[in-house]
Amino acid sequence: QVQLQESGPGLVKPSETLSLTCTVSGGSVSSGSYYWSWIRQPPGKGLEWIGYIYYSGSTNYNPSLKSRVTISVDTSKNQFSLKLSSVTAADTAVYYCAREAPPTTFDYWGQGTLVTVSS
Amino acid sequence: QSALTQPASVSGSPGQSITISCTGTSSDVGSYNLVSWYQQHPGKAPKLMIYEVSKRPSGVSNRFSGSKSGNTASLTISGLQAEDEADYYCCSYAGSSTFEVFGGGTKLTVL
Numbered sequence: 001q002v003q004l005q006e007s008g009p010g011l012v013k014p015s016e017t018l019s020l021t022c023t024v025s026g027g028s029v030s031s032g033s034y035y036w037s038w039i040r041q042p043p044g045k046g047l048e049w050i051g052y053i054y055y056s057g058s059t060n061y062n063p064s065l066k067s068r069v070t071i072s073v074d075t076s077k078n079q080f081s082l083k084l085s086s087v088t089a090a091d092t093a094v095y096y097c098a099r100e101a102p103p104t105t106f107d108y109w110g111q112g113t114l115v116t117v118s119s
Numbered sequence: 120q121s122a123l124t125q126p127a128s129v130s131g132s133p134g135q136s137i138t139i140s141c142t143g144t145s146s147d148v149g150s151y152n153l154v155s156w157y158q159q160h161p162g163k164a165p166k167l168m169i170y171e172v173s174k175r176p177s178g179v180s181n182r183f184s185g186s187k188s189g190n191t192a193s194l195t196i197s198g199l200q201a202e203d204e205a206d207y208y209c210c211s212y213a214g215s216s217t218f219e220v221f222g223g224g225t226k227l228t229v230l
Contacts, residue, residue, distance in 0.1 A: 046224040047157070047165065047208050060218050096164060103212040104155045104219055107176065109164040 002027040004097050004110035012091075012117050018084040022097030022110060029078050030055045035100040036080045038071060040093040041112075048093075052100055053080055087117045122147065122220035123209055130228040136197040139225045141209030142190060147220060149190040153212035156185055156194045159224075160205045168207075169194060196227070204229040 008020035022036070029036055035052040042048075051061035053071045061069045070083040084091060094114050098106040124142040131137040141148065141156075148154055152172045157165035167176050169185035172192060182197045192211070196203055209222040 047210075047221040049210075049219040049221060062219075063217060101170075104153050104210045105167065105170040106155070106157070106165070106210075107167050107170075109166075112164050 002099060002108045004099065004108055006095060006097050006110045006113040008113065008115070010114060010116060012087055012115060013119050014088055014117055015086055018082070018087050018091060018095075018115055018117070020082045020095055020097075020113065020115070022080050022082075024078045024080075024099075027099070027108075028075075029073055029080055030075045033101065035102050036071075036073065037098045037100045037106060038082045039096045039098055039106070040091075041096070042090075042093040050082065050084075050095075052102075089117050091115070092117045122213065122217075123211060123222035125207075125209060125222040125225045127223075128226045128228065130230055131196075131199045132230045133199050133201065135199050136195060137199060137227065139194045139196075139207055139209075139227070141192040141194070141211070141222045143192075143211055143213075143220070144190055147190075147211040147213035147217070148187065148192050150214070151212045152187065154185070154187060154192040155210045156183075157208045157210065158203075158205045159208065165208060199229050201229050203227060 003025045037052040038050040053059045068085045073080040094112040096112045097110045099108040156169040159165040172187045173185040213220045
């Protein structure tokens with residue numbers, strides 16, 4: 001059974017960089033069959049796709065966030081990570097990592113982690 | 120504003136059937152058979168219910184079905200049960216510039 005677990009700070013100051021890591025167990029980020037994605041959900045609102053990475057390091061990002069987002073993968077640790085720079089209160093959300101059997105089929109999700117942007 | 124349009128809420132009584140629509144454009148829903156649906160209970164992660172318009176993952180009840188006509192995809196739930204009460208989101212591939220877009224979500228109430 002594939003499991004994903006997000007980790008990282010729950011509070012980030014405005015203008016700083018949000019950093020989260022997703023640890024995968026029961027499966028490998030080196031699998032060529034999947035993309036590894038980040039999705040977020042502001043409190044009380046809908047889902048927003050942030051971007052994904054392939055094991056090779058190839059990435060694609062939501063055009064509305066592209067200038068601030070970096071997703072990376074560490075195959076030795078079976079992890080992938082999200083960095084979102086210059087955050088504002090609008091970036092406050094539950095951040096989910098997910099496995100994607102491309103495209104749009106997110107079949108396994110982490111439990112989500114709430115990141116609050118506040119001074 | 121979400122890229123895909125869903126009704127904010129739908130409701131039905133136990134045993135009835137309901138349909139949730141997901142309207143996009145010829146650049147997303149209308150161009151690709153790559154629409155998925157997710158169920159989300161409060162405080163929980165979304166769960167995949169339908170992928171590639173009408174395929175059901177192993178373990179998902181056959182009361183859930185998906186379809187598409189033109190720029191609109193639909194999720195139908197038959198034989199409504201209390202545990203179906205949740206938020207539902209559609210997602211579509213939107214090409215190699217926009218990639219993936221979600222709908223705004225629909226709250227299903229089982230009366």
